[in-house]
Amino acid sequence: MSGQEQQKNAGGRSSVARVACKGVWKLFGDRADEALEAARAENLSKDEIRERFDCVLGVRDASFEVYEGEIFCIMGLSGSGKSTLVRHINRLIDPTAGEIHIAGDRVDTMDEAALNALRAEKIGMVFQHMALWPHRTLAETVAFGLEVRGVPKAERRKKAIAALNDMELGDWVDSYPDELSGGMQQRVGLARALAADPDILLMDEPFSALDPLIRRQLQDQFLDLSRKLGKTTIFITHDLDEAIRMGDRIAIMKDGVIVQTGTAEEIVTAPANDYVAAFVDNVPKGGFVTADQIMEPATGTPPGRSIAADTPLDEILATFAEDQAPLAVEKDGNTLGHVTVGDALQALGGKEDT
């Protein structure tokens, strides 16, 4: 644990790739291989592939790395291939082409037995519609991964109860899922994913089916937990706000293609194309835009007050609310430039003239 902590840099993430996908393609259909060749050679679009080969494009040439201990969000609308992509990581779906690595092991060439061991011991998964088995008590549900690995009954029950206690479900150990509310059910889903203490969590829109208040609660609870446990998490969502809230880094998907990968700041302040730009248009920029991005380079004598270069827009606006005189932007004792009320308001409106 301490080793992991040390590897983490100032941004809260480590530089060790825990999960990596390299050039993953997925085509659904009988002529997938043929379609792949053609799609690669002629750069066919999704519709062309369907017309010519009767194949549905799921994922197109997706590559990304997830570092140890970070929360990596894959964001996209329904049908963008994000759920398909995440299922490649534990190979619930086999890739048509490409490589998948987990902690140095090739997942895409693994045999059945190794794959089952990997799924049971290294990867926990949470599903959008909970996918809790109605005929199993919570303890039996949570202990399932241990059960299929042949862990003795007493031991797996102990671990299951511990996992349920962590999720504040200790009173419901012998209840059945249909006796629980939606939020509690998804906490069971989380407990099941965490019971075997896996290194990697795959979360497929875990909170989408919940009402907003409970969703918020569970997001906070998960963030706390994630900070405590430091699990490498791949988090699927269709909600950009959720992605920004949860993700250390975000990948945006459209039509099976990863359009942009970056931190929330990078995506909000420098969208890669019009599609991403349209997405982030409504995101309040107050938390992401910083003083050095909106300032005018220093000319003349600096005004009396100064702020740090990485001060977020929200704080700059708060300062202007008290006094509207221009602010000097400083970094390491040097004045870089100054910000006026006009600059700040323009940035808030989304127009950046840097």
Place this chain on the structure above:
Amino acid sequence: MDIWNIFDTEWVPVGTWIDQVLNWLVSDFRFVFQAIKVPFDIVLSALEDGLTGAPDLLILGLIALIAWQAGGRRVAVVSTLAMLAIGLMGAWEESMTTLSIVLTCVFFCALAGLPIGIAAARSDRVWNWVRPALDLMQTIPSFVYLVPVVMLFSIGNVSGVIVTFIYALPPLVRLTNLGIRQVRPDMVEAARAFGATKKQTLWKIELPLAMPTIMAGVNQTIMMALSMVVVASMISVTGLGQMVLRGIGRLDMGLASVGGLGIVFLAIMIDRISQSLGQPSRERGHQHWYRTGPLGVVTGFFARPATTGQGKETAATPPNSKTDGKTQA
């Protein structure tokens, strides 16, 4: 030959062919079919000896207890009354013979039908082969295969079980296939995601979730088997069916009615019990089966002193009311 009435001539002598095949089978392979009879014979004899040999009231009591265990007091009362009616009409002995034939048949249907149904659910190719066979078994009139069965297996109760087996097998295979195919895909996916092998997924997730549908198939198989007993009595199968057949032969309306009513009452008893077996545990309030019915009464006696000993366990069990849980979340 008249060109307008070409079908006056038998062009394709299917009947002759089948006769030839059958005669060949009977003359050269009769020992194979006699060997097939053996397991049926063993199970049937054991059941029949048990059911007819034991005192009537003991069997009646046993049926009442099983019904109580399976479906609660109401089912117990209905089943007991039905069996009582059979006994009072004087058809007890015959009904026990019929019951043992039906139970033997169900036993072998389950033995063959469940694996076939599971295999069909797993592979579309298997299902494409199985389905026409089931269609044939269900649509071909049962009278048609009475003759070959008699020729290959001879007459009697064991042959009756085999005829009934052919007739009653399809619904079990169909509903096992359907039940497993209907299991929500995300339930199976979740099991796979936590490292379950295909076999573990089948036993731990798919079969339990398909169980209500499979039990509906068992129920259908039982009902089909019961409806076959009159037809089967034509190859000298004894029991209630024979009463009906003799009644028809002698124009003895009374005898035929007693046999018919007996079948109806027997059907009511078996149907109620087998249907309550198929109820998912959710609908029974998630109680373990051994905590209800007569066994619940017995285990209740023994469990009480035990639970006071481990008070911590009981304290840790969740609050029983569902509303508590909803407000907590």
